[in-house]
Amino acid sequence: MIELLTPTEMQRVDRLAIADGSPGIALMERAGAQVAEAILRHFAGARDVLVLCGSGNNGGDGFIAARHLAEAGMHVRVMSAVAREALAGDAALAAQAWSAPLERLSTDHGRPDLIVDALLGAGLRRDVAGPLAAVIDAVNTSGSPVVAVDLPSGIDGATGAIRGCAIQARQTVTFVRCKPGHFLLPGRELCGERLLFDIGISDATVDEIGAGTFANRPTLWQAHWPAIAHDRHKYDRGHVGVVTGGATATGAARLAIRGAFRTGAGLVTALAPAEAAFVLAPALEGPMLRIADTADDLQKLVAERKISAVVIGPGTGVGEGTRKNVLGILATDAAVVLDADALTSFEGEASLLLAALRQRPRPTVLTPHAGEFHRLFRGLLPDAGSKLDLCRHAARQANAVVLFKGADSVVAAPDGRASIADNAPPWLATAGAGDVLTGIIAGLLAQGMPAFEAASAAVWIHGKAAADFGPGLIAEDLPDQLPSILRSFVRPWRDDDPLRVD
Ligand SMILES: NC(=O)C1=CN([C@@H]2O[C@H](COP(=O)(O)OP(=O)(O)OC[C@H]3O[C@@H](n4cnc5c(N)ncnc54)[C@H](OP(=O)(O)O)[C@@H]3O)[C@@H](O)[C@H]2O)[C@H](O)CC1
Numbered sequence: 001m002i003e004l005l006t007p008t009e010m011q012r013v014d015r016l017a018i019a020d021g022s023p024g025i026a027l028m029e030r031a032g033a034q035v036a037e038a039i040l041r042h043f044a045g046a047r048d049v050l051v052l053c054g055s056g057n058n059g060g061d062g063f064i065a066a067r068h069l070a071e072a073g074m075h076v077r078v079m080s081a082v083a084r085e086a087l088a089g090d091a092a093l094a095a096q097a098w099s100a101p102l103e104r105l106s107t108d109h110g111r112p113d114l115i116v117d118a119l120l121g122a123g124l125r126r127d128v129a130g131p132l133a134a135v136i137d138a139v140n141t142s143g144s145p146v147v148a149v150d151l152p153s154g155i156d157g158a159t160g161a162i163r164g165c166a167i168q169a170r171q172t173v174t175f176v177r178c179k180p181g182h183f184l185l186p187g188r189e190l191c192g193e194r195l196l197f198d199i200g201i202s203d204a205t206v207d208e209i210g211a212g213t214f215a216n217r218p219t220l221w222q223a224h225w226p227a228i229a230h231d232r233h234k235y236d237r238g239h240v241g242v243v244t245g246g247a248t249a250t251g252a253a254r255l256a257i258r259g260a261f262r263t264g265a266g267l268v269t270a271l272a273p274a275e276a277a278f279v280l281a282p283a284l285e286g287p288m289l290r291i292a293d294t295a296d297d298l299q300k301l302v303a304e305r306k307i308s309a310v311v312i313g314p315g316t317g318v319g320e321g322t323r324k325n326v327l328g329i330l331a332t333d334a335a336v337v338l339d340a341d342a343l344t345s346f347e348g349e350a351s352l353l354l355a356a357l358r359q360r361p362r363p364t365v366l367t368p369h370a371g372e373f374h375r376l377f378r379g380l381l382p383d384a385g386s387k388l389d390l391c392r393h394a395a396r397q398a399n400a401v402v403l404f405k406g407a408d409s410v411v412a413a414p415d416g417r418a419s420i421a422d423n424a425p426p427w428l429a430t431a432g433a434g435d436v437l438t439g440i441i442a443g444l445l446a447q448g449m450p451a452f453e454a455a456s457a458a459v460w461i462h463g464k465a466a467a468d469f470g471p472g473l474i475a476e477d478l479p480d481q482l483p484s485i486l487r488s489f490v491r492p493w494r495d496d497d498p499l500r501v502d
């Protein structure tokens, strides 16, 4: 159940299910019953419940939930955005089965123990304004906990954006599959706890849609996890090269090195300018050190040392030197992770970078945070769009996997696949955490994991490492959290496993 379906895709799934013999009203009956069941389980002490119903099928789910809650003994009032006669289709049928009076939707809610938000769901079509916006504001300031049906009203299910204003829910009950808007910020925050229920639509029906967006979970990438066999030596486990900054700027690269080493790369080499050698040498034990002052030196080392994945960007400085080194590295056969200064060095010259990426046949991952993303792609992408849309566009343009970092990190591949993560705790936003992430990605690429899966896996593992550690985390703690997480992914060698990316 890891696909994320946009409201449009969900409508197509609904239509397929209805065509296959599940009447819409039967789906709605199950949806409304699940909402009631969730409330009875999680808000068992609630006595007075107010259900707010909109004019569409989201409201229909609300009428059915109201009936079940009343049957369970709760005192239920229903406010409707429209009169019964104005309802159509399944929502009209659902309202018929609610025999008590309907109140007109207003801001006069009192202080019920619980409010059920069934105003707007997948059918949100424009910004919320006027009387409906006033109702949403009144709900948010009422102090009553809110259970949202499908989506908090006002949240765009495709993008997670607030359209005008939106409900802040304590819990959101959704059906069949989560939507991107449940994962992307700010939507995720407004959902509160998210509960997903089956309403009788089969996985085969969902498969027919061919969804390309996924929740970032181990099930998305675990099948591609690098294998370990006892008869392989360290060279079979890949060799990561990390380009470092000068004598006073090697910390970021060292974090990447530790991330790569802990992720299981057999060898890790710091590729450093000569001036940094005496600073780095005492700071490295397992990882090796090689001197590279120019793009030529880097290219030669990658070839001679059979380096299978290179990280460049953390601490390398912004400017001509890094630009040349990036272009040099992109011309090698190694998999490449471009981060930080490697991206910012192409600000205003993105076409240079994109030209090199487009003709490159090897795996490449770009890992911008929001600032780096917008600096690099300014003018090259549509002006408006969700983080998911923009990341997909960028991946297509760059012919590379793009990891758009943040609390809702998105990974997109040039073929259109995308993952969205929701497991990063707030304390992961700390200096150097991104450097460790580049190392984890490179460590997985070096062991032969494909780029989309490697970037998605790294994001999830990075978030899990931070969550496991807890508050007080600094980037230096992240690599040491990895072994206990990686343990659960170890799998035996298969004969068709790649030895390494080259
Ligand atoms: N498989 C499932 O997941 C099922 C989900 N169900 C529920 O159905 C809704 C989707 O129902 P739908 O009728 O398509 O849409 P909504 O009820 O969310 O909204 C449509 C009505 O809302 C009006 N609207 C739209 N935007 C606004 C706005 N900004 N302000 C005010 N009103 C708005 C719209 O009016 P129009 O004038 O635009 O026509 C509609 O009247 C889904 O979310 C689930 O809860 C089903 O139960 C079946 C299975």
Ligand SMILES: [K+]
Pocket: 058, 117, 118, 119, 120, 121, 148, 149, 150, 151, 152, 153
């Ligand atoms: K809703």
